[in-house]
Amino acid sequence: MKIYEEIGEIYDLSASSVRLRYAAWLKDGDDFLMPKLKGRKMGDGKFLSDEQEAEIRKLITDSTPDQLKMPFALWRRQAVQELIYSRYGIYLVITAIGKYLKKWGFTVQRPAVKKPGQRPAQVEAWLEKEYPEIQAQAKREDAMIWWGDETAVQNSPNQLAGYSPRGVTPIVTGPRKRIHLHMVSAVSNQGAVRFKVYHEAINIERFKDFLMKMIQDAGGRKILLVLDNLRVHHGKDLQPWLEENKHLIELKFLPAYSPELNPDEYLNRDMKSRMSNHTMTSNKEVMEGRVLNYMDYLERNKELVQSFFSYRHVRYAA
Numbered sequence: 001m002k003i004y005e006e007i008g009e010i011y012d013l014s015a016s017s018v019r020l021r022y023a024a025w026l027k028d029g030d031d032f033l034m035p036k037l038k039g040r041k042m043g044d045g046k047f048l049s050d051e052q053e054a055e056i057r058k059l060i061t062d063s064t065p066d067q068l069k070m071p072f073a074l075w076r077r078q079a080v081q082e083l084i085y086s087r088y089g090i091y092l093v094i095t096a097i098g099k100y101l102k103k104w105g106f107t108v109q110r111p112a113v114k115k116p117g118q119r120p121a122q123v124e125a126w127l128e129k130e131y132p133e134i135q136a137q138a139k140r141e142d143a144m145i146w147w148g149d150e151t152a153v154q155n156s157p158n159q160l161a162g163y164s165p166r167g168v169t170p171i172v173t174g175p176r177k178r179i180h181l182h183m184v185s186a187v188s189n190q191g192a193v194r195f196k197v198y199h200e201a202i203n204i205e206r207f208k209d210f211l212m213k214m215i216q217d218a219g220g221r222k223i224l225l226v227l228d229n230l231r232v233h234h235g236k237d238l239q240p241w242l243e244e245n246k247h248l249i250e251l252k253f254l255p256a257y258s259p260e261l262n263p264d265e266y267l268n269r270d271m272k273s274r275m276s277n278h279t280m281t282s283n284k285e286v287m288e289g290r291v292l293n294y295m296d297y298l299e300r301n302k303e304l305v306q307s308f309f310s311y312r313h314v315r316y317a318a
Contacts, residue, residue, distance in 0.1 A: 016071075016078040024091055047092055048084070048100070056084060057104050074111060077101065122255035127316055134224055134252055143222035143250075146194070146214070147317065148186035149264035150202050150230065153272065153291055155179050155280050179284045181291060184210040186225060187264050189309050189318055191302025195295050197288060204235040215248045223249045229256055263317055266308040267298070 004015040004022075048056070065072035065079050072079035077097040085091050092100075138145050155178065182202050185195035194217060196210045214223055227233050233251060242251065259265045271294050281287055298305055309318035 014078060016082060020078075020082050020085060020091070024085065027089065047090060047096060048088070052084075052088055052090075053100070053104075056080070056087070056100075059083065060106075075106075116257070118257040119255065123258055123261070126255045126258075126261065130252075131316065134226070138224055141222055143224050144188060144218065145224050145226065145317075146186040146188050147226045147262055147264045148184065149228065149259075149262055149268060150182065150184050151268040151272075152201075153181045153183065153275060153287065155282065155287055177282050179282065179287060181284070181288055182206075183291065183295075185264055185267060185295070186214060187267055187305050187308060189263070189306065191305040193267070193295070193298045193305050197291055197295075199284070202232055204232055204238050207232050207235075208238060208241060211245075211249055215245065218248070222247065224252055225249060226252045226254060226262070228254050228259060228262060260311075260313040261317075263308045263311075263314045266311055266314070267305070270304075270308070271295075 004018040007018045059068065060075045060080060060083070065075060065083075068083070070079060070082065072082075077094050080101065081092055081094060081097050084097075134145065137143065182198045182200065183195055184198075184202060184207065185193065187193050194210075194214055196206075196213060198206050200206070211225070214225070232238075233253070242249070254261050271291070274294055275287075275290060278290055306318075309315065
């Protein structure tokens with residue numbers, strides 16, 4: 001509520017801390033406002049019992065805050081603080097929460113965003129049946145498994161971040177005009193990479209051009225290329241060409257809305273992160289040069305390409 005935010009600004013507290021303390025006052029009355037003795041209590045120095053620790057750890061491992069009807073997107077220290085108070089009536093300071101989380105082996109991590117249309121049953125079938133069948137086919141036909149994806153690169157300040165004094169928002173000058181590049185790429189778990197950059201959006205002809213490059217570089221070995229379900233990958237006009245060249249290349253498709261299962265998705269993330277370290281440019285040739293320099297670097301760095309297979313959701317493909 002806005003009132004919590006306003007009170008928090010006065011006393012330099014977060015809105016969740018104000019809400020938590022107000023709930024404690026409603027429960028315990030003025031006794032909650034009495035000063036507490038500082039320092040640990042005599043005994044084992046623990047605030048939570050072993051049973052309470054086990055329960056809290058299981059809850060934050062198996063559930064998200066919204067599943068427990070709490071107003072948080074992820075488990076942050078304030079959310080765990082509120083969970084402990086709601087369960088046991090024990091109010092722990094934020095630093096104590098941090099120590100417990102460290103003790104339990106929790107670290108701050110960026111979330112993987114799951115697409116809302118994803119179907120868990122399809123993902124399970126892919127991991128347990130469909131991909132093992134692709135592996136068996138590759139072994140049977142002496143084929144190579146590749147993972148492909150498309151991405152667009154633009155001169156946008158959205159990815160930028162930098163240090164600034166507290167309360168002072170840094171300002172950058174935006175580009176004079178928006179420019180876009182489009183790239184198709186593919187990676188293998190042996191650390192190889194293939195790519196082509198286009199000035200126009202990927203259509204069937206450009207996608208087929210990339211597939212022909214892959215065939216040319218394969219030296220006669222068949223390619224099993226795993227892709228997402230982008231419309232161009234299923235294009236009706238592409239099917240005759242694929243049928244004619246099925247002895248050289250065959251397309252396989254990930255479950256719908258499952259980009260986290262594609263190792264090439266992590267290449268795109270890494271590239272965009274590195275692009276954001278440069279000053280913005282309105283020169284398409286300069287931006288294209290930066291993309292090509294990064295991809296050329298990848299072609300020489302098999303270890304970095306293989307690291308894209310180390311993320312939790314794509315280890316199955318490593």
